[in-house]
Each structure stands twice: as C-alpha cells, then as structure tokens.
Amino acid sequence: MIILQTLIFASQELSQTPSKPYAGRSFHEHKTPSKTIKVIVRGKNGRFRFEAGEPGKVSIKTLTRADLVPKLDEVKLTQTWQGNELRLTVQENLKTPGKPNPSYPGATDYSLPLVEATIYVPSRTELDLDGLNLDYTISGVAGPIVAKTSNGNIAFAPLLSQSSSVYATTYNGKITSDLSLSGSSDGSVYLSSYNGAIRIRSVAPALHLKGGVFFDGNGFRKQDWYVVDGFFTRQKPKATVSTIDLEKKFVSPPYADAHCHHIDGAYLAQKMNETYLKEGTLYVQSMGNHAGLRDEANKVVNLPTAIDVAYANAGFTSDFGHPAFLYESLANPTPANMTQEERGAAIRARKRVDLGNAYWFVESERDLNRVWPRFLATDPDLLKVFLVNSAERAENLNGLPGAIGLDPAVLPLIVRKAHQSGLRVFAHVDTAVDFEIGFRAGVDGMAHMPGYGMGQESPAKFEISPAIASLAKGRVIQPTISIASEYGLENLPAIRELQSKNVRVLRDAGARFVVGSDKFLSTQRAEVASWSECGFDTATIFRSLVETTPQSIFPLRRIGRIAEGFEASFVVLGANPLLNGAKMFEPVSVYKRGRQVYPFATK
Numbered sequence: 085m086i087i088l089q090t091l092i093f094a095s096q097e098l099s100q101t102p103s104k105p106y107a108g109r110s111f112h113e114h115k116t117p118s119k120t121i122k123v124i125v126r127g128k129n130g131r132f133r134f135e136a137g138e139p140g141k142v143s144i145k146t147l148t149r150a151d152l153v154p155k156l157d158e159v160k161l162t163q164t165w166q167g168n169e170l171r172l173t174v175q176e177n178l179k180t181p182g183k184p185n186p187s188y189p190g191a192t193d194y195s196l197p198l199v200e201a202t203i204y205v206p207s208r209t210e211l212d213l214d215g216l217n218l219d220y221t222i223s224g225v226a227g228p229i230v231a232k233t234s235n236g237n238i239a240f241a242p243l244l245s246q247s248s249s250v251y252a253t254t255y256n257g258k259i260t261s262d263l264s265l266s267g268s269s270d271g272s273v274y275l276s277s278y279n280g281a282i283r284i285r286s287v288a289p290a291l292h293l294k295g296g297v298f299f300d301g302n303g304f305r306k307q308d309w310y311v312v313d314g315f316f317t318r319q320k321p322k323a324t325v326s327t328i329d330l331e332k333k334f335v336s337p338p339y340a341d342a343h344c345h346h347i348d349g350a351y352l353a354q355k356m357n358e359t360y361l362k363e364g365t366l367y368v369q370s371m372g373n374h375a376g377l378r379d380e381a382n383k384v385v386n387l388p389t390a391i392d393v394a395y396a397n398a399g400f401t402s403d404f405g406h407p408a409f410l411y412e413s414l415a416n417p418t419p420a421n422m423t424q425e426e427r428g429a430a431i432r433a434r435k436r437v438d439l440g441n442a443y444w445f446v447e448s449e450r451d452l453n454r455v456w457p458r459f460l461a462t463d464p465d466l467l468k469v470f471l472v473n474s475a476e477r478a479e480n481l482n483g484l485p486g487a488i489g490l491d492p493a494v495l496p497l498i499v500r501k502a503h504q505s506g507l508r509v510f511a512h513v514d515t516a517v518d519f520e521i522g523f524r525a526g527v528d529g530m531a532h533m534p535g536y537g538m539g540q541e542s543p544a545k546f547e548i549s550p551a552i553a554s555l556a557k558g559r560v561i562q563p564t565i566s567i568a569s570e571y572g573l574e575n576l577p578a579i580r581e582l583q584s585k586n587v588r589v590l591r592d593a594g595a596r597f598v599v600g601s602d603k604f605l606s607t608q609r610a611e612v613a614s615w616s617e618c619g620f621d622t623a624t625i626f627r628s629l630v631e632t633t634p635q636s637i638f639p640l641r642r643i644g645r646i647a648e649g650f651e652a653s654f655v656v657l658g659a660n661p662l663l664n665g666a667k668m669f670e671p672v673s674v675y676k677r678g679r680q681v682y683p684f685a686t687k
Contacts, residue, residue, distance in 0.1 A: 111506020114142045118168040122210040127174025130199040136224030137204025147200040290321040296330030311652040314677030334657040338366035340633035341608040343562045343600025353381035361682045363669040364655040367634040375462040399468035405488045411438040466508045471518035495525040520552045529560030535582045548586045553593035562600035566614035584618045598633040652678045
C-alpha cells in the first residue's frame, strides 16, 4: 500500500543552505549488541545521512558547525546505547541567538544545521527519526523507517532491499525519493509534505546479470547476479527485472587510483572524469588539491554518473617545504633565466598565494593548534603530511625552498590530532629514514615508497630493512613505482632493482600495496605496468586495483567485491584481464550502482 500526500504542492525547489565553516570533527565506532538494531535520533537542528556499512558495527562521522555559536561545546551530538537501541541526540545551548524569523515576530530561526553527521549502520537497521529542523538522507538501509521533521528535508536514496514500511512526513520541507516505491509490496509507504513538495525520481529497474564470468577475488567464474536498488544480491526481486545478457564477457569491480593531483576545479575534474570512466576507474583519491576549488570540482564528480573522489585538500609541511615552493612557483612565475637560488629568494619575497589553500606550514604545536580549525573547515577526507630527507633536515633548513619537510618531532602531534578527528594520515616520504619516522609516528599509510626517484644518490639511503618493514604490517603503501620512469634517469635499472627489494621486504612484512599514479593528467595505467617489473604477479596487481585500492580510499563503503550486499558497480571487459593485461583498461561498459556510466549517453 502506498500513500502519497501533499496538501500544498510547492512549484519551486527549496533553496540550498549556504556552505559554512566547520568548527570540529569527530569519529566514533561502536560494535552492535545484536544483528538487528534501532537508531533513534532527536534534536532541533542538524543534518544526518544514514548509509549501509559493515555488519555488526556502527560508525559515526560528525562535523560540528561554528557559524552560529561562539563556543564549540555549545553544540554536540550525544551517543548512548540502551539494549539494541542507539540513541543520538543533538544538544544545543539555545541562549545562542539565531536569525530573527520574519514570519513570526519575536521568534528565532534555527533552521541552519549546527551538526552534520554521516552514520554507517548495518543494512538491517530500524530508524526512528524526529526533530524540528532536522534533514535526513537515507541510503542502503533496510528496515522499518519513521522519519519526521517539521521544517527539514527527507531524501531516500536506493535501499539495499525493500523496507517493511516507510513513514516520512515534513511540514515545510521537501521529500525526495529514489525508491522503487511500488516494490514495497510487503509493507506500506506513507509520504506527507504539507507546504513543501514530494518528488519521486525515476529509477532504473532491477537488473538480472546473466551469462557473465565474474571476478571472485582470485579468478573469474560463471555466475548470475541481480542488482536491486544499486546493490548486488542473489535473491530474485519481486519487482520488474531487466535482463542483461553479458555474453560470456568478464565482469570485475571498478578500478581505483589512490594518488592523483588533478581533480582541481571544474575543467580538470571534467577532463579526468571522462578519462577515468573510459578506463573503468570509479574511485579516485586526491592526495593534494586546492581546497578552494573543491566545490567547483564536485559539480562534476561525486555524482551518480561520475567518479567518486576523496580529497586530502592542503597538506602539512614546514616553512616553504615541499610542496609549497612548487605551488608558489606556479602561482608566481619567475623569469626562466633565474638561478634556483634567485628563484627561491624571489618566491619567498612574494605573497604566499596558496598558503591554506594548497598547503599549510606547521612548525610547532602552537602552529598546529592555530591551523587545525581552519584545516577542518575545508572538510578533508584525509590528511597528507610531508617528510623530505629528514636525516639531513638540519642542514637543509636554510637551503633551497622545497628541500625540507615537517620536523619529525611535530609529526606525532599531527597524527594524534588527525586520528581524534577521524582522519587517516598519509605521509609523503623520500628516504628510508622518512619511512621509519612516519610509521613510528602512527601514520596510516605512505604516499610513496622510498626510492621512487632517487637520482644518482646512494641506494642505501632508500633501502628498507626488514626491521623498518615490520612497522608497515597491515598498513597502506602507495609505491608510485612508475614515477622513476618519468625522470628519464640513466640509473633506472638500479632504481628498479632497489624498488624490487623494497617490495619484497614489505610484502613479507604484510604491507598492503595500493595503486596510485601521482602523474598529472594521467591515470594509473603506467603504475600498473610498472608493478610487474618489480615482482608483482598479475593476479596480485589486479586484486589491488579492484579491491585493496578502492577499499583503502573509501574504507567505510561496501565496494571492491562482487558479493551480496555490495554496491553494484562493475566493469565489463571483452577479454580476461588476468591473461590479457593489454585489454585491462579497455572496458566494453562501466556501471555505477546499476546505472551505466560508460559508454557515455549521447546528447
């Protein structure tokens, strides 16, 4: 039974809340006491997004707004368990003045959200949501859903399976839905918006993928799958099904690039979005970008028909350490006939155009405390830090710009603060000493493997010993092996030999290798080719490309596998990539959550 009710149908879309700075960020994980849980949310203001996460776990990422309150502790999200119920409550100090509401003299408008939270819950979760100005987005949750808000908006993204019932009501807000509402035959759907609007978007029918050969993590074998509301399932849906005969083609999860720098602004984002999709890549991690251009880029990416991007935004380095000199050289071009010393002096004397936008200087704990709120205001997905030749840092402090990185003594303070805010930390490293310093400080992964561009220096400076490698157990390594080829160095064979040694010792220690290009305006194809030169077999390379790398970029999402309950994103190939690597990046078609995104639709 489906009931759609709207007493006054609004003819125009509701205005979007303007973006405001965030004051803080927190991340919490809870083990669930039972397989089926109930989440209860209460509060006056806030924006909540519910997404299906790992079974048996609840993960909560919170962004706390500071635009309407002078003190951070005036707004907080409390979390308490009672049996199998998780209660989330937005608590506010209502003495803080808001904006006057012209419709009600003497009243205060608290409609702007003060807390934004993304909550990853098991797919089978009951939701009980109620608030004054709360906004909700619900995706991938299967269970009874009650969502009520007086002035907020309610959006239903695709569900993992049909809910037993959906009850959503708002007074002045808007309700939108990507649900296949007619498929909820075992329950009821009630949607009510009195002064707002109800918009039911058209969604693709359920899919039956038959006749394909699917990658199961080790090899390809014949299987049949269904796609329901954007997720894989073995269960035949009750709703109408559209069949795709894959004609014995090879199907794998989409690819990923964990290290790039070209998702900056709309033009580059559009260019690389098309390039990545043509090659079968859906997941990309920007390991350094202009924070100010992120909103512009997100008009192109992070959309239902585009690649998904995680952003590091501006990284942390020392005063004019790498990459500050690089960014300022691009922002303030200098005459070509200048010496390196003259160029460095000229750039230092000019205004620092990209400070806070592409990099931050952190020389002390005091700098860190000053910079941190401003860094969080850019809403990063991870943090990148720079260690450059740390063993010779003292000698380089007064040297050329870009020759140094962070003070190793400051790095543990940065990592601790980042982890408290739910951010993973990746370190740019040049040498084996940098590598050891980074992991001893607690970083989650390395943005390079030592020796990726060692020039004519002694290989001993970049060789990772078994003792140092042991620190990398279970941690992520982006080796960026292919960069050495780009330098055109005469000693490339010696570099490859060193890289192969480092790969062997790190693999023996249990490190997790992920694919990352770090090549501007190019994809990870060259990196994949270079891995085989350093001893990786084809199956290991492919498994990292489709599983380990995507999961390292978006660790809370169910991606990287063709399995029950995972996102139904996949690549269709005409040849077995394990036997014909030349055809690996030439997909016949690419799908994101059951929707074809390549070949591109004709305009």
